[in-house]
Structures are given as structure tokens and as C-alpha cells.
Amino acid sequence: MFRIGMGFDVHRLVEGRELWLGGIKIPHELGLLGHSDADVAIHALCDAMLGAANLGDIGHHFPDKDPKYKGIDSKILLAEVAKLIDAEGYELGNADLTICCEQPKINPHIAAMKAVLAQCLNCQEQQVSIKATTTERLGYTGRGEGIATYAVALLKRKA
Numbered sequence: 001m002f003r004i005g006m007g008f009d010v011h012r013l014v015e016g017r018e019l020w021l022g023g024i025k026i027p028h029e030l031g032l033l034g035h036s037d038a039d040v041a042i043h044a045l046c047d048a049m050l051g052a053a054n055l056g057d058i059g060h061h062f063p064d065k066d067p068k069y070k071g072i073d074s075k076i077l078l079a080e081v082a083k084l085i086d087a088e089g090y091e092l093g094n095a096d097l098t099i100c101c102e103q104p105k106i107n108p109h110i111a112a113m114k115a116v117l118a119q120c121l122n123c124q125e126q127q128v129s130i131k132a133t134t135t136e137r138l139g140y141t142g143r144g145e146g147i148a149t150y151a152v153a154l155l156k157r158k159a
């Protein structure tokens with residue numbers, strides 16, 4: 001049995017923050033603002049996986065009012081989501097992410113992101129697709145005000 005889920009997240013780009021995206025730190029003059037490390041790609045992926053299992057959303061499991069999650073590495077949250085999925089009797093089939101961003105260029109970092117996320121999910125790199133697009137300088141991502149990510153995940157019932 002298969003179940004599909006989708007996730008979407010946005011974080012604002014600001015000065016004075018590190019840029020964590022897809023589980024890696026990218027050198028850039030701006031970083032994403034959030035209670036955690038604000039890794040918008042991981043957050044969208046978490047929501048896609050949670051949605052597929054009908055387990056609510058990332059804010060439900062890891063409230064941003066909880067000091068426990070302040071500054072937390074989102075890879076820890078993703079590994080936690082993988083555990084929740086596993087406990088429900090599902091495993092990841094595949095996931096596909098689209099990161100919307102004007103700057104920095106994402107493509108040079110995609111291989112590293114895939115390796116890190118696959119390790120975090122204990123799956124093959126081939127199961128995690130990461131793509132990037134600009135929004136042709138339109139909207140908040142186009143103006144460089146933030147980064148958005150769309151994600152879909154397919155879960156399958158464990159044998």
C-alpha cells in the first residue's frame with residue numbers, strides 16, 4: 001500500500017544567520033530565520049512525510065515555542081520523523097523536493113544535500129531527489145526575501 005504526502009515551507013532570509021539548507025551549511029551573506037536552524041528544505045520534506053502518514057505537521061510534533069527546539073539541527077527533526085513513519089509501519093519510497101530561491105545558486109550543493117538527507121533517512125540517495133528553481137525574480141523568493149521549498153513523499157507499507 002502506498003501513501004503520498006506534500007509539504008511546503010518558507011523562511012525569511014536575513015543578515016546574521018548561517019544558511020542551512022538540505023542539511024548542509026552553504027556559504028552566503030544571508031541565512032534563514034527561524035526558531036530551529038530554519039532549514040526550509042528539510043521542513044518541507046518532514047511535512048510531506050508526515051502528511052503521507054496522516055500524522056499532522058512539523059509544528060505539531062516540534063512546536064516552535066518549545067525551547068528544546070531552539071537552534072536545533074533540522075536533521076534531528078527529520079530523523080525523528082523517519083522514526084514516526086517507521087512506527088506507523090511505513091518506509092520511504094521516494095521524495096522529491098523543489099527549492100525556490102534566487103540566490104545563492106543551489107545546483108552545486110545538491111549532491112551533498114542528497115547524501116546528507118539519505119543518511120539521515122537511512123535510505124539510498126537515489127530515493128531523494130532535490131531540484132532547484134528561481135521564480136524569475138517574481139514574488140518574495142524572486143526578490144530574495146526568503147527561500148521556499150515544495151516537497152512530495154511517497155511512503156510504502158513495510159513488508
Ligand code: MG
Binds near residue numbers: 009010011038039040
Ligand atoms: Mg519551517
